[in-house]
Amino acid sequence: MPSKPQTPASGGCPLAHLAAQIHDCRRCPRLVAWREASAASPPRRFQGEEYWARPVAGFGDPDAVLALVGLAPAAHGANRTGRMFTGDRSGDWLYAALHRAGYANQPTSTGREDGLRLRGAYVTAVVRCAPPANRPEPAERDNCLPYLARELELLSRCRTIVALGGFAWDGALRALGELGIETPRPKPRFGHGAEADVGEGWKLIGCYHPSQQNTFTGRLTEAMLDETLGRARELSG
Numbered sequence: 001m002p003s004k005p006q007t008p009a010s011g012g013c014p015l016a017h018l019a020a021q022i023h024d025c026r027r028c029p030r031l032v033a034w035r036e037a038s039a040a041s042p043p044r045r046f047q048g049e050e051y052w053a054r055p056v057a058g059f060g061d062p063d064a065v066l067a068l069v070g071l072a073p074a075a076h077g078a079n080r081t082g083r084m085f086t087g088d089r090s091g092d093w094l095y096a097a098l099h100r101a102g103y104a105n106q107p108t109s110t111g112r113e114d115g116l117r118l119r120g121a122y123v124t125a126v127v128r129c130a131p132p133a134n135r136p137e138p139a140e141r142d143n144c145l146p147y148l149a150r151e152l153e154l155l156s157r158c159r160t161i162v163a164l165g166g167f168a169w170d171g172a173l174r175a176l177g178e179l180g181i182e183t184p185r186p187k188p189r190f191g192h193g194a195e196a197d198v199g200e201g202w203k204l205i206g207c208y209h210p211s212q213q214n215t216f217t218g219r220l221t222e223a224m225l226d227e228t229l230g231r232a233r234e235l236s237g
Contacts, residue, residue, distance in 0.1 A: 019057035031129035038075040052082030058124030065236040072127035079130040093210035101229040126171030149178040160236040165209035166190040
């Protein structure tokens with residue numbers, strides 16, 4: 001018998017209640033309009049599919065020791081599937097790497113009911129709606145930050161964060177700051193392989209985002225991503 005989908009939107013845990021709040025959010029008119037317009041005019045390869053077209057909550061193990069933070073859902077990726085980093089090339093790279101590292105039970109993620117389960121890891125993002133040109137405005141980021149802060153707070157065993165890109169690095173630091181955790185001054189600079197100690201016990205690791213812009217050019221390789229996840233495992237214990 002196939003396992004039930006692993007999603008904080010099901011069940012009665014606090015992450016489920018948070019996910020419901022995220023799914024109903026309409027605080028950013030520009031992002032609401034863009035995510036719905038993207039769903040209404042999909043590319044040919046996705047025509048006929050029913051889009052999620054709502055904000056996307058995080059996904060994974062409520063007992064995760066590692067959180068991976070991205071920028072935002074892709075217009076025809078998570079905005080379509082309803083699961084973060086699912087349905088696009090970035091997700092293909094990320095979930096394959098999580099599988100190789102032992103965090104995922106399978107190397108692919110195509111939809112919310114595909115049987116994927118994460119063990120010890122949780123995948124989320126700074127912004128929850130697909131932004132035009134993948135560029136959220138500062139006010140949109142700030143509207144979403146409390147959701148990321150609350151997720152990190154509810155992941156009570158998590159003290160290690162992999163930030164996928166500079167935007168995620170900055171957002172993770174801001175979210176931890178919203179929780180009252182003292183962040184380093186001056187702010188640590190993002191870089192692939194960069195590490196920062198935040199507060200008492202939090203570890204932040206930088207990783208280039210697994211976007212096609214980085215993977216097609218070789219700026220990010222599978223070996224580099226595997227090394228990052230290996231380091232994250234070392235730090236998270």
